[in-house]
Amino acid sequence: MNKTINQKAWFFVIPVFVLVAFNAIIPLMTVVNYAFQETFGNNVFMWEGTRWFKQIMLSERFHASLGRQFLFTFIILFIQIPLGIAIALTMPKEGIGVPICLVLMSMPLLIPWNVVGAMWNIFALPDIGFLGYSLNALGFDYNFTQQIGDAWFTTILMDVWHWTSLVVLLSYAGLQSIQPAYYQAAEIDGASRWAVFTKIELPKMKKVLTIAILLRFMDSFMIYTEPFVLTGGGPGNATAFLSIDLVKMALGQFDLGPAAAMSLIYFFIVLLVCWVFYTLMMRNEGNQ
Amino acid sequence: MIMFNVLNAATWGDMAKKKEKGFFDFEFITWMAWTWQTAAFFIFIVLCLTAMVIWEKKSPGGGPRKGILGLDTTRGDRLFISLLGSAFIHLFWLALIGSFLWLATILCVGYAVIVFRYV
Numbered sequence: 247m248n249k250t251i252n253q254k255a256w257f258f259v260i261p262v263f264v265l266v267a268f269n270a271i272i273p274l275m276t277v278v279n280y281a282f283q284e285t286f287g288n289n290v291f292m293w294e295g296t297r298w299f300k301q302i303m304l305s306e307r308f309h310a311s312l313g314r315q316f317l318f319t320f321i322i323l324f325i326q327i328p329l330g331i332a333i334a335l336t337m338p339k340e341g342i343g344v345p346i347c348l349v350l351m352s353m354p355l356l357i358p359w360n361v362v363g364a365m366w367n368i369f370a371l372p373d374i375g376f377l378g379y380s381l382n383a384l385g386f387d388y389n390f391t392q393q394i395g396d397a398w399f400t401t402i403l404m405d406v407w408h409w410t411s412l413v414v415l416l417s418y419a420g421l422q423s424i425q426p427a428y429y430q431a432a433e434i435d436g437a438s439r440w441a442v443f444t445k446i447e448l449p450k451m452k453k454v455l456t457i458a459i460l461l462r463f464m465d466s467f468m469i470y471t472e473p474f475v476l477t478g479g480g481p482g483n484a485t486a487f488l489s490i491d492l493v494k495m496a497l498g499q500f501d502l503g504p505a506a507a508m509s510l511i512y513f514f515i516v517l518l519v520c521w522v523f524y525t526l527m528m529r530n531e532g533n534q
Numbered sequence: 535m536i537m538f539n540v541l542n543a544a545t546w547g548d549m550a551k552k553k554e555k556g557f558f559d560f561e562f563i564t565w566m567a568w569t570w571q572t573a574a575f576f577i578f579i580v581l582c583l584t585a586m587v588i589w590e591k592k593s594p595g596g597g598p599r600k601g602i603l604g605l606d607t608t609r610g611d612r613l614f615i616s617l618l619g620s621a622f623i624h625l626f627w628l629a630l631i632g633s634f635l636w637l638a639t640i641l642c643v644g645y646a647v648i649v650f651r652y653v
Contacts, residue, residue, distance in 0.1 A: 272566070283569065292568060293571075517618055518618060528606065529604075
């Protein structure tokens with residue numbers, strides 16, 4: 247079927263364009279403007295040139311929060327992706343178990359971020375929370391409000407609890423789309439369970455897994471609400487990831503210039519990673 | 535006196551003062567804090583996009599090819615790689631060398647030419 251070429255269709259795009267202009271383009275332009283100036287409020291700005299960019303690029307604090315951010319993201323990817331695949335493999339393929347498992351799996355995804363943070367905060371409090379109290383009763387010296395290791399442990403556990411389901415659901419969808427003929431062929435050949443996994447299931451799940459990794463990378467790289475509610479970036483700065491540090495700088499210290507420069511650098515890193523993932527995905531597409 | 539005021543439009547002395555409203559005072563966007571440098575940057579981006587549209591009209595299809603990195607790229611991809619790469623070149627120049635930023639800009643032009651020809 248031939249499509250009619252009709253340039254008037256562009257008029258229908260205008261409302262979306264206006265919406266995007268107001269919620270993305272104009273704020274982004276303002277951030278660029280702020281990144282080159284100093285302000286003390288009252289709409290008075292002083293030109294500073296590239297000073298803030300230089301300051302952020304050389305700042306120990308920025309390096310530290312960027313390092314923490316990458317460490318956090320890699321740890322949760324390292325846990326969530328294999329765990330998600332493992333859970334998806336053990337889920338029933340037919341019968342009444344399927345909807346039950348799917349609903350149970352989607353539950354954490356439906357809870358708002360700040361509620362997750364508040365829940366885990368109370369859950370993990372060492373004196374009254376179930377997790378915190380139990381760990382202490384079992385003889386572990388656990389206090390996520392004071393010990394760095396415990397704060398990281400709790401933050402990671404919370405993220406795994408909240409987001410592994412997404413990986414599970416995506417992997418499960420990938421698994422369900424495999425034709426039974428592949429499994430029958432494997433059975434005839436007498437393939438082991440491991441061979442079935444590495445030769446059939448994993449290659450077939452490649453696309454959904456790329457999307458899962460991309461989504462989890464982006465979400466965890468831009469994480470703000472959950473650790474903010476859970477630990478507030480503490481103890482000290484131990485769990486102050488990039489966005490938490492950014493908000494501290496912009497709203498806590500009112501350093502709008504450096505914060506704007508930092509958010510632009512943050513934005514470039516996100517863009518770069520997205521582009522790399524997108525390119526890898528498209529390459530896989532081309533090879534198949 | 536007017537010149538003097540214009541030159542010191544944004545200094546510590548003006549901090550809490552009410553500004554006089556001139557003819558070209560667009561107060562509704564003063565919060566956006568425009569400067570001619572950043573405006574020039576955005577005009578440059580808009581010009582780039584316009585040039586891409588005209589180029590696409592002249593020779594449609596985006597000139598897809600497999601470049602030296604083994605990636606399938608079109609003109610739009612190459613523009614994106616050039617701009618993002620230039621941002622990082624400028625940032626690392628600031629971090630590692632610090633002064634003579636215009637040298638980084640020249641480097642970026644060269645980088646963009648290489649990207650458009652070979653990537």
